[in-house]
Amino acid sequence: MTTSIPAQALENMAATYGTPVYVYHAEKIKEQFARLQNAFNKETTTFFYAAKALTNINILRYINHIGCNVDCSSVNEVQLALHAGFEPHRVLYTSNNISFEEIITAKELGVHINIDSLSNLKKFGERFGHSYPVGVRIRPNIMAGGNLKISTGHEDSKFGVPLEQVQEIIDLIKTTNLHIKTLHIHTGSEIKDVAVFAKGLNVLFEIVQEFSEVEVIDLGGGFKVPYKPNEAGTDIEELGRSVNMAFAQYNQTHNRQLKAWFEPGKFLVSEAGYFITKVNVLKENATRNFAGVDTGLNHLIRPMFYGAYHEIINLTNGDAPHKKYNVVGNICETDNFAEDRSLPEVREGDLLVFKNAGAYCFEMASNYNSRYKPAEVLWLNNQAQLIRKRDDMDDLLRNQVTAQF
Ligand SMILES: *Cc1c(COP(=O)(O)O)cnc(C)c1O
Secondary structure, eight states: OOOOOOHHHHHHHHHHHOSSEEEEEHHHHHHHHHHHHHHSOTTTEEEEEEGGGOOOHHHHHHHHHTTOEEEESSHHHHHHHHHTTOOGGGEEEEOSSOOHHHHHHHHHHTOEEEEOOHHHHHHHHHHHTTSSOEEEEEEOOOOOSSSGGGBOSSTTOOSSEEGGGHHHHHHHHHHHOOOEEEEEOOOBSOBOOHHHHHHHHHHHHHHHTTOTTOOEEEOOOOBOOOOSTTOOOOOHHHHHHHHHHHHHHHHHHHTOOOEEEEOOSHHHHGGGEEEEEEEEEEEEOSSOEEEEESOOTTTOOHHHHHOOOOOEEESSSTTSOEEEEEEEOSSSSOOEEEEEEEEEOOOTTOEEEESSOTTTTGGGOOOGGGOOOOEEEEEETTEEEEEEOOOOHHHHHTTOOOOOO
């Protein structure tokens, strides 16, 4: 089953809130979470939504409401999560290359922390000894993920403590009495192949023998969802079966009670998002038809930054014969959303909707070209609620201080 927002509702929301506008379908997030819960052993598996995909406070509140935990990428995200109502023990902070001071702040807030460098592990052990259990992020030297920008576990990656330095972690436990409770990896985003997760898990099962106090194996996020029509995502049900079995076997043969943690971002919110834009200008050239929309890389940078594909639907002329278009933005740069995309004939004023606009879309938006960030709307129980107002001129001027000259 896939849950989606009816076209008429999208059109109504564009009329009510203006364009460009991000819309998020709450029940779709819930459906994705249910899929995870059904696929994995509930007793031994916990999910932490990777908040950096989409941090609107209402999304965080909704994630809390459906019973999912949260994983943060900065201490500010930790503060947002607490503000959204998560209790500290349901908040995880997976840091990378942050200052020791920020780790201390997270510790004072009482959340779970995954530390990703020997340097910070050493400082943490020296300061807190055995008193505060933490996780360590390992770099398993596995190449995974949709493209190099979103691959994080390979041998040239900045993330984590490289596998070949595990002995140094063990030495730190001896010298500082550090309490390591979690071994963590996150090898990338858009990992379709279940075998990649199994490979990562095996790496951690190998080394966990050396860590008698470890209770949790955290396999990060990175589940792939379909972006193109008919594209396959990670087979979550198969992944669930394989992970459940691996943990059951390991725990039985080694007499341990290791638990599995995951940090899905895209999987939970990508497909819940719709980005509604309006066609400002059509330009018909000898070689290309350009459809220029009322947004650009300032609001949705994934196509330009990662070469990401977002399916586009023509909301207001869907039955027309298809033509090919370059869908382009209104920013003073070449900001192609799509090249040679076959779409039902596009007219000025038509609404084009970008799908999979829940994860890393609004979240990466900026005010480049001094444009306003879009509004955000939650679609829940067949009703729309505004959850972020569109910026206005005050937002552009906020924090700017007038100099004297
Ligand atoms: C970004 C991130 C995730 C989520 O990745 P998705 O591809 O969105 O699932 C999970 N864990 C960590 C540590 C991350 O940095």
